[in-house]
Amino acid sequence: MIAAIQRRSSQGVQVRDLLIGAGAPIIVQSMTTTDTRDVDKTVAQIERLEKAGCELIRVAVLNLDAARCLSQIKARIGIPLVADIHFDYRLALEAIRQGVDKLRLNPGNITQQAKIEQVTQAAQATGIPIRVGVNSGSLAKDILIKYEGATPEAMVESALREIEILEGQNFRNIIISLKSTDVRVMIESYRLIAAQVKYPLHLGVTEAGSGATGVARSALGIGTLLEEGIGDTLRCSLTGDPLPEVKLAYDILGALGLRWRGVQFVSCPTCGRIGIGLERIVAQAQELLAEVETPLKVSLIGCVVNGIGEAGHADYGLVGHNGFVVLYRGGQAVARVAEAEAAGALAQLIKEDESTVTS
Ligand code: SF4
Incomplete structure (x- = not known):
């Protein structure tokens, strides 16, 4: 530690x-x-x-x-x-x-x-x-x-x-x-x-x-x-x-762990192993979650090599497979969605949780 x-x-x-x-x-x-x-x-x-x-x-x-x-x-x-x-x-x-x-x-x-x-x-x-x-x-x-x-x-x-x-x-x-x-x-x-x-x-x-x-x-x-x-x-x-x-x-x-505001994204650099368009998903997720002020860590990882481990260290995670992604909350897989809907589904999951907490 x-x-x-x-x-x-x-x-x-x-x-x-x-x-x-x-x-x-x-x-x-x-x-x-x-x-x-x-x-x-x-x-x-x-x-x-x-x-x-x-x-x-x-x-x-x-x-x-x-x-x-x-x-x-x-x-x-x-x-x-x-x-x-x-x-x-x-x-x-x-x-x-x-x-x-x-x-x-x-x-x-x-x-x-x-x-x-x-x-x-x-x-x-x-x-x-x-x-x-x-x-x-x-x-x-x-x-x-x-x-x-x-x-x-x-x-x-x-x-x-x-x-x-x-x-x-x-x-x-x-x-x-x-x-x-x-x-x-x-x-x-x-x-x-x-x-x-x-x-x-x-x-x-x-x-x-x-x-x-x-x-x-x-x-x-x-x-x-x-x-x-x-x-x-x-x-x-x-x-x-x-x-x-x-x-x-x-x-x-x-x-440095001194102060957080909004979403801290973790995303992999991608490599020849990748089976989804991660760069686009990251850009979309950043845009969709730009207004979130609650400190959250979100990992967006291209494949299972590091994806499941990183999802376990984050509040929310997304791990790519061939043409689809698995969404995680608190390290647990909660949904499997098509690649095209990945960023939207992740943002919806986070915003729904946020509104439950704040309402
Ligand atoms: S997580 Fe997978 S896709 Fe991303 S860089 Fe590592 S091996 Fe490549």
Whole structure:
């Protein structure tokens, strides 16, 4: 039996009704790709993300016009809203006035102590947390010179320098991220800071890329740290539509047994032994079961070599034979159906069970 992952002990930070750290479930975040000034589009995207399981949403605050839209956006969404601030501390002050639930400040591009203190006091007065969000692409020049590049030590110093200013204002409502494009630098940065502070950590590989590259880099960086017990919240930064980021975040958490949402599919790669069109059945099953939120494991296996064993490890299973499949529930065979009806019959079985449980 594999032991459960021992999570690093961290201080709890409240973002409205959401607890981050202190052993709370690891929170899944994303970021909108819309122009924040387009309130309708931004809200529509957030609604899609929320439906997929996003629990905290960040929006870019490019200028004062964008900042002034934040209260309208917040009024129309169900999850806490985070303002992403770079360069201009006045955008942070306006975002706070607009009622955002959390700020992200980049220590690399708002560097003047008096300005950071002003933002900190305003955050303190409204009770919202600040994420000290270090990014390898925007470290302060003096730090880059001192460490000869965006090394793990440089990332950590950037965060600690800002934290010192915040703590100097008696502000401890802090979350930290140290995102690098280099997976190994990112991992080492988080390991270093995890040993030095109690604040909760927001994990991410910045600019991870698109498609399989982005998935691999995110899963390696975030997954390695989570497996070590490090990390209280995360965002997978993939190029394009943010919806896949949320799915990937749950896939990473599910693979490590930390958190499940919806159906986790197990399916075989297929080989010359196969007697059914498994690829099509998997695609259909994924589509038909996309709305299921209950954590379930479903195995879809092409033949009896591994199929019956995997069905025994899953909540539901499907095993192919020549032109038909056998459906399993809790490791027991419950039906034999034609291949063409396989995905539909499996989805119906699961949905009927779900409605029995919930009714
Ligand atoms: S489960 Fe069967 S069909 Fe799938 S890869 Fe293994 S041997 Fe091939």
